[in-house]
Amino acid sequence: xxxxxxxxxxxxxxxxxxxxxxxxxxxxxxxxxxxxxxxxxxxxxxxxxxxxxxxxxxxxxxxxxxxxxxxxxxxxxxxxxxxxxxxxxxxxxxxxxxxxxxxxxxxxxxxxxxxxxxxxxxxxxxxxxxxxxxxxxxxxxxxxxxxxxxxxxxxxxxxxxxxxxxxxxxxxxxxxxxxxxxxxxxxxxxxxxxxxxxxxxxxxxxxxxxxxxxxxxxxxxxxxxxxxxxxxxxxxxxxxxxxxxxxxxxxxxxxxxxxxxxxxxxxxxxxxxxxxxxxxxxxxxxxxxxxxxxxxxxxxxxxxxxxxxxxxxxxxxxxxxxxxxxxxxxxxxxxxxxxxxxxxxxxxxxxxxxxxxxxxxxxxxxxxxxxxxxxxxxxxxxxxxxxxx
Amino acid sequence: xxxxxxxxxxxxxxxxxxxxxxxxxxxxxxxxxxxxxxxxxxxxxxxxxxxxxxxxxxxxxxxxxxxxxxxxxxxxxxxxxxxxxxxxxxxxxxxxxxxxxxxxxxxxxxxxxxxxxxxxxxxxxxxxxxxxxxxxxxxxxxxxxxxxxxxxxxxxxxxxxxxxxxxxxxxxxxxxxxxxxxxxxxxxxxxxxxxxxxxxxxxxxxxxxxxxxxxxxxxxxxxxxxxxxxxxxxxxxxxxxxxxxxxxxxxxxxxxxxxxxxxxxxxxxxxxxxxxxxxxxxxxxxxxxxxxxxxxxxxxxxxxxxxxxxxxxxxxxxxxxxxxxxxxxxxxxxxxxxxxxxxxxxxxxxxxxxxxxxxxxxxxxxxxxxxxxxxxxxxxxxxxxxxxxxxxxxxxxxxxxxxxxxxxxxxxxxxxxxxxxxxxxxxxxxxxxxxxxxxxxxxxxxxxxxxxxxxxxxxxxxxxxxxxxxxxxxxxxxxxxxxxxxxxxxxxxxxxxxxxxxxxxxxxxxxxxxxx
Numbered sequence: 001x002x003x004x005x006x007x008x009x010x011x012x013x014x015x016x017x018x019x020x021x022x023x024x025x026x027x028x029x030x031x032x033x034x035x036x037x038x039x040x041x042x043x044x045x046x047x048x049x050x051x052x053x054x055x056x057x058x059x060x061x062x063x064x065x066x067x068x069x070x071x072x073x074x075x076x077x078x079x080x081x082x083x084x085x086x087x088x089x090x091x092x093x094x095x096x097x098x099x100x101x102x103x104x105x106x107x108x109x110x111x112x113x114x115x116x117x118x119x120x121x122x123x124x125x126x127x128x129x130x131x132x133x134x135x136x137x138x139x140x141x142x143x144x145x146x147x148x149x150x151x152x153x154x155x156x157x158x159x160x161x162x163x164x165x166x167x168x169x170x171x172x173x174x175x176x177x178x179x180x181x182x183x184x185x186x187x188x189x190x191x192x193x194x195x196x197x198x199x200x201x202x203x204x205x206x207x208x209x210x211x212x213x214x215x216x217x218x219x220x221x222x223x224x225x226x227x228x229x230x231x232x233x234x235x236x237x238x239x240x241x242x243x244x245x246x247x248x249x250x251x252x253x254x255x256x257x258x259x260x261x262x263x264x265x266x267x268x269x270x271x272x273x274x275x276x277x278x279x280x281x282x283x284x285x286x287x288x289x290x291x292x293x294x295x296x297x298x299x300x301x302x303x304x305x306x307x308x309x310x311x312x313x314x315x316x317x318x319x320x321x322x323x324x325x326x327x328x329x330x331x332x333x334x335x336x337x338x339x340x341x342x343x344x345x346x347x348x349x350x351x352x353x354x355x356x357x358x359x360x361x362x363x364x365x366x367x368x369x370x371x372x373x374x375x376x377x378x379x380x381x382x383x384x385x386x387x388x389x
Numbered sequence: 390x391x392x393x394x395x396x397x398x399x400x401x402x403x404x405x406x407x408x409x410x411x412x413x414x415x416x417x418x419x420x421x422x423x424x425x426x427x428x429x430x431x432x433x434x435x436x437x438x439x440x441x442x443x444x445x446x447x448x449x450x451x452x453x454x455x456x457x458x459x460x461x462x463x464x465x466x467x468x469x470x471x472x473x474x475x476x477x478x479x480x481x482x483x484x485x486x487x488x489x490x491x492x493x494x495x496x497x498x499x500x501x502x503x504x505x506x507x508x509x510x511x512x513x514x515x516x517x518x519x520x521x522x523x524x525x526x527x528x529x530x531x532x533x534x535x536x537x538x539x540x541x542x543x544x545x546x547x548x549x550x551x552x553x554x555x556x557x558x559x560x561x562x563x564x565x566x567x568x569x570x571x572x573x574x575x576x577x578x579x580x581x582x583x584x585x586x587x588x589x590x591x592x593x594x595x596x597x598x599x600x601x602x603x604x605x606x607x608x609x610x611x612x613x614x615x616x617x618x619x620x621x622x623x624x625x626x627x628x629x630x631x632x633x634x635x636x637x638x639x640x641x642x643x644x645x646x647x648x649x650x651x652x653x654x655x656x657x658x659x660x661x662x663x664x665x666x667x668x669x670x671x672x673x674x675x676x677x678x679x680x681x682x683x684x685x686x687x688x689x690x691x692x693x694x695x696x697x698x699x700x701x702x703x704x705x706x707x708x709x710x711x712x713x714x715x716x717x718x719x720x721x722x723x724x725x726x727x728x729x730x731x732x733x734x735x736x737x738x739x740x741x742x743x744x745x746x747x748x749x750x751x752x753x754x755x756x757x758x759x760x761x762x763x764x765x766x767x768x769x770x771x772x773x774x775x776x777x778x779x780x781x782x783x784x785x786x787x788x789x790x791x792x793x794x795x796x797x798x799x800x801x802x803x804x805x806x807x808x809x810x811x812x813x814x815x816x817x818x819x820x821x822x823x824x825x826x827x828x829x830x831x832x833x834x835x836x837x838x839x840x841x842x843x844x845x846x847x848x849x850x851x852x853x854x855x856x857x858x859x860x861x862x863x864x865x866x867x868x869x870x871x872x873x874x875x876x877x878x879x880x881x882x883x884x885x886x887x888x889x890x891x892x893x894x895x896x897x898x899x900x901x902x903x904x905x
Contacts, residue, residue, distance in 0.1 A: 256746045
């Protein structure tokens with residue numbers, strides 16, 4: 001008897017046993033029948049759309065107060081373009097948060113990424129397609145260190161990444177002697193040097209990153225490379241999370257680490273991987289940020305980690321792990337950036353903006369709570385039943 | 390005593406959850422000094438009813454009366470003020486705090502100066518615990534106590550609240566026989582003092598011993614109420630499942646003699662660890678043939694779980710040493726991942742803490758271990774996954790609204806089936822089962838027993854740990870008994886008796902004192 005088989009693979013063996021007076025087969029998936037069930041479905045659908053309510057509110061507020069000034073492609077792409085590098089950080093942050101960790105070092109890694117890019121550009125005149133992978137490698141290295149500290153040395157992720165936040169920032173400032181490095185290099189004729197122009201393509205509308213030439217497709221429409229990069233990263237990682245075994249394992253580790261381990265998930269590897277990916281994405285965001293602001297500042301990316309965490313959390317990720325998605329984070333990032341934009345257009349003072357943004361985080365998280373609408377629906381049903389009695 | 394006026398009455402209680410009517414016009418009456426058993430399959434509504442009584446659910450339809458006066462129970466605080474206490478099946482203790490701190494959590498005793506009065510709390514704790522013969526330092530962290538001890542601590546905590554109505558949700562599910570006897574002593578004592586006890590259990594044998602009345606629920610409705618000792622098991626089971634149940638234990642024929650050895654374990658030694666309560670193992674040897682079901686009996690802390698975990702690679706590799714062979718080939722499990730790849734699966738003891746991602750779906754949980762089978766070019770095929778998961782759900786008769794339902798919302802028995810389905814999708818050759826029927830109802834138990842027999846017939850080697858001796862006696866071809874990390878007895882089907890097993894299990898250990 002060395003045949004490898006279990007009931008799932010041998011239907012014949014199981015049907016024989018069904019007839020011995022035990023319970024009849026229960027239907028696995030019951031179609032909705034009553035109006036109550038249908039109502040419940042509608043409510044839960046609404047519940048799953050909750051995440052977009054905040055976004056809709058912000059857009060409505062923008063349109064109502066500023067109309068066309070807000071709702072035109074130029075303004076919107078500018079707004080999102082300014083946020084793209086932080087959005088990319090938020091994607092990596094989401095991976096870490098899903099695995100029940102937190103990564104405070106992404107802002108610093110973005111900083112050292114942008115500095116690396118600027119130095120490679122000004123000293124060795126490298127092309128963007130050489131600079132970007134190198135910056136990603138730098139970020140990957142620091143992310144791996146975070147992951148190793150968390151998984152192997154069992155340092156809590158908050159502590160580990162708090163340490164690397166300061167270490168990496170120190171390295172960043174040391175390597176630049178505390179001066180910012182401009183990325184717009186002028187040649188003898190007073191023209192922007194070709195390698196520099198190519199690099200600037202990473203941060204300006206409609207340029208090919210390989211040639212630095214304007215892209216005919218985007219042309220005048222003003223689509224930023226940062227925006228494209230952000231969206232591509234979002235799509236890629238959403239697919240990784242929902243369509244690969246690795247993605248499932250990330251959710252499992254965040255949801256119940258013991259269960260994941262006993263289910264054969266290599267918890268150590270998953271943890272190291274999410275931190276490495278987060279670092280790599282931060283490194284990727286570095287050159288984009290440098291090109292966008294045409295310089296690498298030693299303080300670039302400071303406190304970006306907070307925006308990244310805020311975007312993930314507004315997007316429905318739970319800091320306890322196991323719940324959240326990249327789509328949610330994308331929505332969270334859009335809420336933050338458009339809110340910034342609307343407040344800016346309405347000439348709200350910076351100080352007031354900070355206060356409003358903070359409040360929005362709390363309000364958004366409460367609104368995001370799964371089942372809020374469902375419990376409202378329950379309340380409504382109970383209310384009407386009491387009235388009719 | 391049992392003819393007095395009712396202390397607690399619940400009349401016409403109904404409760405809805407989204408899409409489900411959990412309770413429909415259920416009534417329950419308990420007199421002072423009565424032990425009222427509440428019986429029903431998982432999902433029958435027992436827990437819902439008791440959660441209403443203890444104020445966990447704020448809203449319900451119907452009336453609750455204490456001493457004939459209508460009261461409203463809309464929060465746990467209301468319940469506490471009315472003298473209603475509940476011991477949940479899932480323990481509610483703070484692991485990092487000490488035993489005394491847990492018992493007095495939220496109502497700590499203080500000295501005149503406002504500082505914590507540890508001396509008084511420790512003394513009171515010791516009194517409470519020694520009331521049922523548990524010798525345990527009050528300063529010990531709960532984390533370091535075994536599950537049985539934690540359960541008794543929880544009982545002590547409820548008792549310290551001076552309850553008039555005490556609800557116990559399966560208090561014995563993790564206790565060994567001797568500990569159950571002790572707990573029953575405590576319950577009888579309470580009843581003598583006029584406390585009304587509502588006792589939820591799946592173990593019918595216990596009801597004979599302890600219950601004055603039995604109330605049976607099914608599908609959220611009241612099926613009937615019987616006086617305790619005048620009702621037979623067959624009738625109770627019929628009331629619970631709605632139809633007579635076939636033989637509970639379907640295993641008639643023993644495994645073939647001389648089948649090939651599936652798992653061979655020689656000289657298994659495991660270092661104990663005080664900090665996480667890991668018991669040590671000393672030179673454990675056994676073999677399991679394929680198609681054989683072998684039981685592992687013993688008291689709490691005897692090393693049963695540790696044995697399974699070592700074979701599954703879930704104990705740190707440096708903590709144990711052994712020569713193992715799997716189907717004749719050397720086997721040295723470095724990790725659960727490794728063990729699963731070699732065809733060894735573990736059904737862990739605590740399904741919520743160790744097996745399930747509760748906030749995720751049935752589909753996610755069942756396919757988690759076997760995801761590698763459903764990949765095409767590195768991408769998960771939802772079609773293949775759904776087909777496999779659906780097959781399992783149908784085979785094991787998991788009652789779920791759909792594959793997308795959260796596991797957290799399933800009943801205990803169905804959660805256990807989800808865990809089993811997860812194990813089986815890996816197509817194990819050796820299945821390690823730790824308390825496979827703990828805390829699940831009779832119907833689900835029978836189904837799991839049937840499944841085990843079927844697996845054995847298909848040549849799977851099964852090693853099962855259980856604290857329920859009748860289950861071991863009925864299901865196993867052989868029973869090994871562990872005591873303090875050593876094998877102190879081995880019985881073949883036929884010559885095993887409860888007495889002999891218990892004797893071996895207590896061969897050289899005072900009951901309930903692992904490291905106390």
